[in-house]
Amino acid sequence: MTLAAPQVSVIIPCYEGEAFIADAIRSALDQQDVTLEVVVVDDASPDGSASVVEGFLDTDHVRLLRRRRNGGIAAARNTGICSAAGEYIAFLDQDDLWYPGRLSKAVKILDNDKDIGLVFGNETTRSFATGANETSRLRPPADINCRSRDAVLAALLQRNFIPTAASLVRRTCFNELGLLNESIRSGVDDFDLFVRIAGRYKILHIDELQAVRRIHGRNYTRLQRMVPDMLEILETAAAARPAVASVAGHARGQYLYLLAKEQHLEGRYDEAIASYWRSVKAAPPNFVALATMLVCAFGPAGNVPLSILRKTNRWLRRRGS
Structure with missing residues (x-):
């Protein structure tokens, strides 16, 4: 049948x-x-x-x-x-x-x-x-x-x-x-x-x-594998529809920031600093990423008081406003 x-x-x-x-x-x-x-x-x-x-x-x-x-x-x-x-x-x-x-x-x-x-x-x-x-x-x-x-x-x-x-x-x-x-x-x-x-x-x-x-x-999928594909998807979408290009740029910064955090927590500081910097350069500027990058440059995040990160972030936001 x-x-x-x-x-x-x-x-x-x-x-x-x-x-x-x-x-x-x-x-x-x-x-x-x-x-x-x-x-x-x-x-x-x-x-x-x-x-x-x-x-x-x-x-x-x-x-x-x-x-x-x-x-x-x-x-x-x-x-x-x-x-x-x-x-x-x-x-x-x-x-x-x-x-x-x-x-x-x-x-x-x-x-x-x-x-x-x-x-x-x-x-x-x-x-x-x-x-x-x-x-x-x-x-x-x-x-x-x-x-x-x-x-x-x-x-x-x-x-x-x-x-x-x-x-x-x-x-x-x-x-x-x-x-x-x-x-x-x-x-x-x-x-x-x-x-x-x-x-x-x-x-x-x-x-x-x-x-x-x-x-x-x-x-479980690691960000190290996922983020490069996400960035390519964002770039393709922005090229196809210019109306969403600025949003895609902001999302690019956020994904790079998440990748940098993963690298930072794993002690891969050079890679983390590079990813933080790429996040900072995304539009609009990611001041949180810049603050965290500066902390990362001093070594393990656990050795730096959280208050320093927060104060640095507030200062950067005031400078960027």
């Missing part, structure tokens, strides 16, 4: 996800009021992930694709997208979960407004070790649905507020904008996609809890 094309294709990239993947698949299959397919992409995982997924293949709603070589999460997602039959694409990582009913409202919104390219909800984070939930920092400005396209893009460049597991993307966005950037290996390929969509389509926020991002030691 030939099944009707699904409304939603759920793309789950999998690499060393044996301990998590079954829960993710079940949470996708528990969705109601929509027709869907679950496309699991095994990214040449060396563990038993594929065997776990094979236990779900007796249902017509789950497919397993195998990559011969590991290509990273963006490549795995692209493999799933290219094979997808749904009108809409939803991303679910192997260690994340969905709340029941998470897709139905988003599908209705996309069905009713062809100018919307992406709909997203809220997520909570959960420790895989303890099961404790925490409120996610990925929350948009309260008036995000009332802002112009440029204003939405500007807000997104300053701070990513779109949880990947709580997003739903119109399939035609990929036809127009291209697939995920496989050269990005730091885990921000999804942010790059969201920025491109926000520059071309309307996006809409649903203020309800839709996804759980489970936190464990293996899904």
Whole structure:
């Protein structure tokens, strides 16, 4: 029997996800009021992930694709997208979960407004070790649905507020904008996609809890890897839409400052000073970064009283006003 094309294709990239993947698949299959397919992409995982997924293949709603070589999460997602039959694409990582009913409202919104390219909800984070939930920092400005396209893009460049597991993307966005950037290996390929969509389509926020991002030691990304990719994304967005160039410059300074702090805390003082200085030169000038750079020049931050940093920062702000 030939099944009707699904409304939603759920793309789950999998690499060393044996301990998590079954829960993710079940949470996708528990969705109601929509027709869907679950496309699991095994990214040449060396563990038993594929065997776990094979236990779900007796249902017509789950497919397993195998990559011969590991290509990273963006490549795995692209493999799933290219094979997808749904009108809409939803991303679910192997260690994340969905709340029941998470897709139905988003599908209705996309069905009713062809100018919307992406709909997203809220997520909570959960420790895989303890099961404790925490409120996610990925929350948009309260008036995000009332802002112009440029204003939405500007807000997104300053701070990513779109949880990947709580997003739903119109399939035609990929036809127009291209697939995920496989050269990005730091885990921000999804942010790059969201920025491109926000520059071309309307996006809409649903203020309800839709996804759980489970936190464990293996899904932590160091800023040292992430920041260079973020800077490239900002530069590309600013070049494409000059209206957000100043905001992109400010965001560049903030990301460089975060990188410098990581380097500083790890005792890599020469690298930290260089990153602080790059942050200072970003527009507008980052006086906090300049103050911290001066402290870093004296050695470990722990050897300098915090009061000195605060006084230096206040002095620099007065000088800059």
